[in-house]
Amino acid sequence: KDKADITVAVVPKVAVPFFDDCNTGAKEAADKLGVQYQWVVPQNTQGSTQVKIIEDLIARHVDGIAISVNEPKSVEGIIKQAVDAGIAVLTFDSDSANSGRSMYIGTINEAAGETMGKAMAEAIGGEGKVAIVTGQLGASNLNERIAGVKKALEAYPKITIAATEGTEDDLARGVSVTEALLRANPDLKGIFGMSQVGGPAVAKVLAEKEFSDRKGVLKVFAFDDLPDTVKGVKDGFIDGIMVQRPVTMGRLAVEHLVAQITGEEKSPADVDTGVTVVTADNLGSYTK
Amino acid sequence: MTPFLEMRNISKTFPGVRALKGVDLTLYRGQVHAVAGENGAGKSTLMKIMTGVQRCDPGGTITVEGEEVVISDPVHARSLGISIIYQELAVVDNLSIAENIFLAREPVNAAGLIDRRKMNAAAAAVLAELDMKLNPAMLVGDLSIGQKQMVEIARAISYQSKLIIMDEPTASLSHHEATVLLRMVRRLAAQDIGIVYISHRLEEIFEIADTVTVMRDGETVDSRPVGEMTRDLLVRKMVDRELSQFFGEHVSHATDEVLLSVRNLGMYRPTHHSAHVRDVSFDLHRGEILGFFGLIGAGRTEVMEMIFGSRAYVGDILIDGKPVRMSDPSVAISEGLGFVTEDRKGQGLVLDMSVRENFSLTHLSDYCRLDFVDRGRETKRCREFIQALGIKTPSPEQKVVNLSGGNQQKVIIAKWVARKPRILIVDEPTRGIDVGAKAEVHALLNKLAAEGMSIIVVSSDLPEILAISDRVIVLKEGRITGGFTHQEASQENVMFAATG
Amino acid sequence: MLATDQHETASGSLHSRLIAEAGKLFQVREFNVLIALVVVGVLISLYTPYFFTTNNLMGVFRAFSLTAIMSIGMVMVIITGGIDLSVGSAMGLASLVTALCFSAGYPTEVCVAAGLGVGLVFGLCNGLLITFIGLPPFIATLGTLSIGRGLMYMITRGVPVTPETPEGFAVLGQGYLGPVPVPVIIMVLLMLVFAVIMRRTRFGRHVYATGGNEHAARLSGVKVDRIKLSVYVLSSTIAALAGVIGFSRYLSAEPASGFGSELDVIAAAAIGGASLAGGAGSVTGAVIGAALVGVIANGVVLLNINTYAQQAITGGVILIAVSLDVLRSRLMGGKN
Amino acid sequence: MLATDQHETASGSLHSRLIAEAGKLFQVREFNVLIALVVVGVLISLYTPYFFTTNNLMGVFRAFSLTAIMSIGMVMVIITGGIDLSVGSAMGLASLVTALCFSAGYPTEVCVAAGLGVGLVFGLCNGLLITFIGLPPFIATLGTLSIGRGLMYMITRGVPVTPETPEGFAVLGQGYLGPVPVPVIIMVLLMLVFAVIMRRTRFGRHVYATGGNEHAARLSGVKVDRIKLSVYVLSSTIAALAGVIGFSRYLSAEPASGFGSELDVIAAAAIGGASLAGGAGSVTGAVIGAALVGVIANGVVLLNINTYAQQAITGGVILIAVSLDVLRSRLMGGKN
Ligand SMILES: Nc1ncnc2c1ncn2[C@@H]1O[C@H](COP(=O)(O)OP(=O)(O)OP(=O)(O)O)[C@@H](O)[C@H]1O
Ligand SMILES: Nc1ncnc2c1ncn2[C@@H]1O[C@H](COP(=O)(O)OP(=O)(O)OP(=O)(O)O)[C@@H](O)[C@H]1O
Numbered sequence A: 001k002d003k004a005d006i007t008v009a010v011v012p013k014v015a016v017p018f019f020d021d022c023n024t025g026a027k028e029a030a031d032k033l034g035v036q037y038q039w040v041v042p043q044n045t046q047g048s049t050q051v052k053i054i055e056d057l058i059a060r061h062v063d064g065i066a067i068s069v070n071e072p073k074s075v076e077g078i079i080k081q082a083v084d085a086g087i088a089v090l091t092f093d094s095d096s097a098n099s100g101r102s103m104y105i106g107t108i109n110e111a112a113g114e115t116m117g118k119a120m121a122e123a124i125g126g127e128g129k130v131a132i133v134t135g136q137l138g139a140s141n142l143n144e145r146i147a148g149v150k151k152a153l154e155a156y157p158k159i160t161i162a163a164t165e166g167t168e169d170d171l172a173r174g175v176s177v178t179e180a181l182l183r184a185n186p187d188l189k190g191i192f193g194m195s196q197v198g199g200p201a202v203a204k205v206l207a208e209k210e211f212s213d214r215k216g217v218l219k220v221f222a223f224d225d226l227p228d229t230v231k232g233v234k235d236g237f238i239d240g241i242m243v244q245r246p247v248t249m250g251r252l253a254v255e256h257l258v259a260q261i262t263g264e265e266k267s268p269a270d271v272d273t274g275v276t277v278v279t280a281d282n283l284g285s286y287t288k
Numbered sequence B: 001m002t003p004f005l006e007m008r009n010i011s012k013t014f015p016g017v018r019a020l021k022g023v024d025l026t027l028y029r030g031q032v033h034a035v036a037g038e039n040g041a042g043k044s045t046l047m048k049i050m051t052g053v054q055r056c057d058p059g060g061t062i063t064v065e066g067e068e069v070v071i072s073d074p075v076h077a078r079s080l081g082i083s084i085i086y087q088e089l090a091v092v093d094n095l096s097i098a099e100n101i102f103l104a105r106e107p108v109n110a111a112g113l114i115d116r117r118k119m120n121a122a123a124a125a126v127l128a129e130l131d132m133k134l135n136p137a138m139l140v141g142d143l144s145i146g147q148k149q150m151v152e153i154a155r156a157i158s159y160q161s162k163l164i165i166m167d168e169p170t171a172s173l174s175h176h177e178a179t180v181l182l183r184m185v186r187r188l189a190a191q192d193i194g195i196v197y198i199s200h201r202l203e204e205i206f207e208i209a210d211t212v213t214v215m216r217d218g219e220t221v222d223s224r225p226v227g228e229m230t231r232d233l234l235v236r237k238m239v240d241r242e243l244s245q246f247f248g249e250h251v252s253h254a255t256d257e258v259l260l261s262v263r264n265l266g267m268y269r270p271t272h273h274s275a276h277v278r279d280v281s282f283d284l285h286r287g288e289i290l291g292f293f294g295l296i297g298a299g300r301t302e303v304m305e306m307i308f309g310s311r312a313y314v315g316d317i318l319i320d321g322k323p324v325r326m327s328d329p330s331v332a333i334s335e336g337l338g339f340v341t342e343d344r345k346g347q348g349l350v351l352d353m354s355v356r357e358n359f360s361l362t363h364l365s366d367y368c369r370l371d372f373v374d375r376g377r378e379t380k381r382c383r384e385f386i387q388a389l390g391i392k393t394p395s396p397e398q399k400v401v402n403l404s405g406g407n408q409q410k411v412i413i414a415k416w417v418a419r420k421p422r423i424l425i426v427d428e429p430t431r432g433i434d435v436g437a438k439a440e441v442h443a444l445l446n447k448l449a450a451e452g453m454s455i456i457v458v459s460s461d462l463p464e465i466l467a468i469s470d471r472v473i474v475l476k477e478g479r480i481t482g483g484f485t486h487q488e489a490s491q492e493n494v495m496f497a498a499t500g
Numbered sequence C, D: 001m002l003a004t005d006q007h008e009t010a011s012g013s014l015h016s017r018l019i020a021e022a023g024k025l026f027q028v029r030e031f032n033v034l035i036a037l038v039v040v041g042v043l044i045s046l047y048t049p050y051f052f053t054t055n056n057l058m059g060v061f062r063a064f065s066l067t068a069i070m071s072i073g074m075v076m077v078i079i080t081g082g083i084d085l086s087v088g089s090a091m092g093l094a095s096l097v098t099a100l101c102f103s104a105g106y107p108t109e110v111c112v113a114a115g116l117g118v119g120l121v122f123g124l125c126n127g128l129l130i131t132f133i134g135l136p137p138f139i140a141t142l143g144t145l146s147i148g149r150g151l152m153y154m155i156t157r158g159v160p161v162t163p164e165t166p167e168g169f170a171v172l173g174q175g176y177l178g179p180v181p182v183p184v185i186i187m188v189l190l191m192l193v194f195a196v197i198m199r200r201t202r203f204g205r206h207v208y209a210t211g212g213n214e215h216a217a218r219l220s221g222v223k224v225d226r227i228k229l230s231v232y233v234l235s236s237t238i239a240a241l242a243g244v245i246g247f248s249r250y251l252s253a254e255p256a257s258g259f260g261s262e263l264d265v266i267a268a269a270a271i272g273g274a275s276l277a278g279g280a281g282s283v284t285g286a287v288i289g290a291a292l293v294g295v296i297a298n299g300v301v302l303l304n305i306n307t308y309a310q311q312a313i314t315g316g317v318i319l320i321a322v323s324l325d326v327l328r329s330r331l332m333g334g335k336n
């Protein structure tokens, strides 16, 4: 098949900066390879929405689909159907292992959570109360990260998780939840920001007059390098961020898809893109 | 003298109905001009055109003070000096009496805030002119229909108008208020204000009108000074056929058997602004027509609502000697009661439904097999009643909102009569109904009584009560102040019990 | 509305006769939305060959079938003058309970019954709060919406429930009858059944009367409270059915499933002509409304339109479609 | 409603006199929700010492202030018998446009004006669609809601906009006047101003008249269309103001900010006594309603209640609070 006739579609979970980076990487790769490219953003995080989108893409006869799965089980059937229809399908960032997709490219979320938990434990000296500020309560990648954090903290019996709070990925809610957390737990030693909202929310709260004495005392680890999160690191509110490699994921996804469609890649295998722990020290020098 | 307003060749066509066919009307200031005609003759439509609520078909002209105008809406009409009391109440329930009277022209103080004190005082003054003792700060939603009507009247006369149109202003008023209103009308006329007066109470026309115009089927059939008109002639012009008799010889069909007993009925938790109904006790016999009379706000409607289960009460209600707790209208209905309410729009009809659907709502199961409605039988029965009561409608499928006021009233009567209740309560049954139809309604009530139905008639129309009741009960401020047999009852003693 | 334009306009007689004929099948509003649907479909297929294929159309039908099914219950609630915000929660919780029952190893019938039972409970709660306590429908169903969501989070702790299910169960959501997916068949059947109920039975008449003038209906002997209770129970149970079908389709009960769908469902009913003031609306209209939204969503992907713009386009098309409908019926006379 | 219990109950006369007195300040419904608010507050502070501190209370006030501000505009729309689903979009888009203006280097006044301008445009669109075209408010504002969201996604592609802002601007969202945060002061001022407007000015009374009986109001000379247009413009502009304040608070315009907030805002108005049928409601009630929800949200975190259960508890408390209110006013007499 001629490359100009190949169409690949990339489906993220939802419109957030992380996936905008994926789009950048994917689009670049598609342009370089000279294939047609379609970026389809679901309007919500429900599994069924992605199923509908894949159905539509099958009807549109695309050649390859890369998807970051919102809910692994619900897409199994439709991915099988796509594969049966001769479409190359792979997952990135968030997997559906039993769906028959050719490969998975991305972070191992549980491992990233473990890294984060270990970093926190070291920062607070192995004891004290910590809290988790997560995003959507139902998001599986966040739950995997939380599981990783808990696994890491098992090694530190003197660390207790005082609370886990959801924010629905809404900054305003994140801020008020964090405020209430800090007031209710004057002895809190650390906060995990599990989703992209956690970092900015905690940084903004610590910038308030009321909590100015907690700056530096409270250790904060967050996910993803949103501008406000990076700024939080610069200003000393945030101790470290787990940065994934979305641009790389997007680029690899398209490259592997095209290779599979043209038959260059015969036996694909999973790719772990890993995370970088970014602190004030390596702030200017990491790649995505 | 030059006319204040002239209408020439006014026609109005609704889908399926030609409501007006080339009507002419000439109105002078300082004169009371009565307009009479059967239900659906087109009176209200003509008035709506005069005030810009509806636009007439092309070809008609309206001239005000010598200048041809196109009246675009009621506000425009008002700026030309024309105000109107609508037949269908147009008050806002969630505003106070004063706010309703001065809606869209509230007095404001220097800060741009409404000057409540000034507004309430002005409203109180207008109400006082009408002999109404109501607190202007009361919510209109808490008023009875008659009182709402008075608020409308107060609003219309408080405009500095040159012409006031009154479309059946006394339909829901009792004798006393009506008398006050008629006096008011004469005083307005004396102040060089023109009045258009529409009423189905013909004696009022002879009492106050200077000129009378008769309409029939959308046309003016006669117009002459009232001095040249007699009651018989007026009726003949209106209905175009001989009416047998208004009130036939009274024959009682009452038996000794007591169907309904009411004992010590009173309000459950009276509120400060309601007539405090208490200690109401009476019996209703099979085949009896029992009249209830009182001034507006005397509490008659409330008593009926309690009996029908739509208002909480204390006391006892017995049917066939058995106590029944009327906790919901459906309980009352299953006990064989029916209730023609006085408030057509609010309680009587589902305005957006058709005549047929409104008609059958009380007895839909008659047409049902396994819950499926047999529309054929339903329509057939509805047509029978349209025929029998002379309801003017292009078809049973017409939405009731498009019927004239009197015809809407007939639909409500029809829907209850068709159910054949054992006890029928009718609250102001002939409100807004023309003379001919009124006689037919009376005849119908008599016939139903003869067939063994017991009927309670609530009416503010004293002659009507006196003519058709086997017995009259008078209510004043929530208590029974008199009870008369047909023979005992007279204008004087009934009125005395109601006011004295 | 007072008419802005009160002069009669001679609208094309052929057109109006056509409409009059069709009016016997559909009410005017439904018919107009149907026209909008067809126009949108034709426009899409002008630009892509993939739209007008059996596979794609059936996929689109299946995709909007759950919203459409829920809108059938919703429109009845709306006709009584109420609103049911809790449909999404009822749907989600029903799918979750079904999944849990399968996890616990119960037979299919029990699992489905349990799912539907969730709907029944939701409906009874809503209905009783509204009729017995007298809460405004918006508040009552907002409360049960929150409680339902909370329960789902508490039960799942954020983790989807994905039990093994017996072979036959998946037919409900994934099966076909000929080329037609089973959920679509269920949707059509429900639509027909409830369209007939609403138009031909006493119950339907009473639903319209309750919304048209509750007071008058009550005084005419309509058991208004019972009618209201019924429509809320129907709405929730139908939503629960949608939940069970959804579970059968995806074989995964997500903790967030159904969240936010109340707005889509109400929108479908409203686009199809239901008035939130009560008294007006129809079952077929609601389904057509859901179809319109579903077809637009499909078109955006097929035409490779910037997906970020999808919502803006959907909003715009809805506004245009309903505006044309309103303007047309105003031009055609109607009431003043 | 029909009385369930029709026997006289001697309610404490002191209590009823107290209520009557307070009624001069508040309408009964507001007063009851205020009581519910106080009760919930007392209950929370029984179990945690952190609730009743100046810092926390001010934090809580600031947290619900944006919802409360939006509910002030919303309640006016609801009183006319309408609904405004687009407030969340207006808020989000206003904050985004303000942010973009700052990015482009415009001075503060221009940026704020541009943000408020977004609200004006939203309001005019909604108002004209509703009055001029005659769309049902639900459809019109659902359309603009979708278009607004779509625009936000198209502009941001999901990435927050976080420009540098001049020093002074942050005061709007982050500043204090003594111990009181500026957004709270704005909320209180708006509440007072609009409470007076709604009760004491012609405009306010005409808003009530429009919702009470649109037809009668129109016949009396109330410029109903102008009133409706005004309330939609007010609602959207107030929502835009909330967006600008929100941006000043977080100095970040989130692509999803305001999504879904329409339900919270409408809920605040409804809890505070507004009837979706129109004609009833009050500005103070809406703010108290927002406060109730805000206090509960704070309480569940302070009390370290399982996050998963928070929504269920919020829903339950709202149901109980409003039910008690409804039951009480029913017991105190009233009509059937
Ligand atoms: N909006 C409308 N649509 C269709 N028909 C209408 C409409 N308004 C009035 N009509 C019809 O026009 C005719 C005249 O009605 P109108 O209300 O003027 O009668 P009326 O003389 O005032 O009667 P009544 O004494 O009962 O009040 C009636 O047949 C009525 O059904
Ligand atoms: N829903 C209500 N709430 C409070 N008070 C009411 C209500 N309805 C009526 N009232 C009051 O109850 C009193 C009696 O009204 P009712 O309608 O029973 O009188 P009526 O004798 O039938 O007179 P009318 O001829 O005006 O109907 C009136 O003073 C009225 O203000």
Ligand SMILES: [Mg+2]
Residues within 6 Å of the ligand: B043, B044, B045, B087, B167, B404, B405, B406
């Ligand atoms: Mg009339």
Ligand SMILES: [Mg+2]
Residues within 6 Å of the ligand: B144, B300, B301, B302, B342, B427
């Ligand atoms: Mg009465």
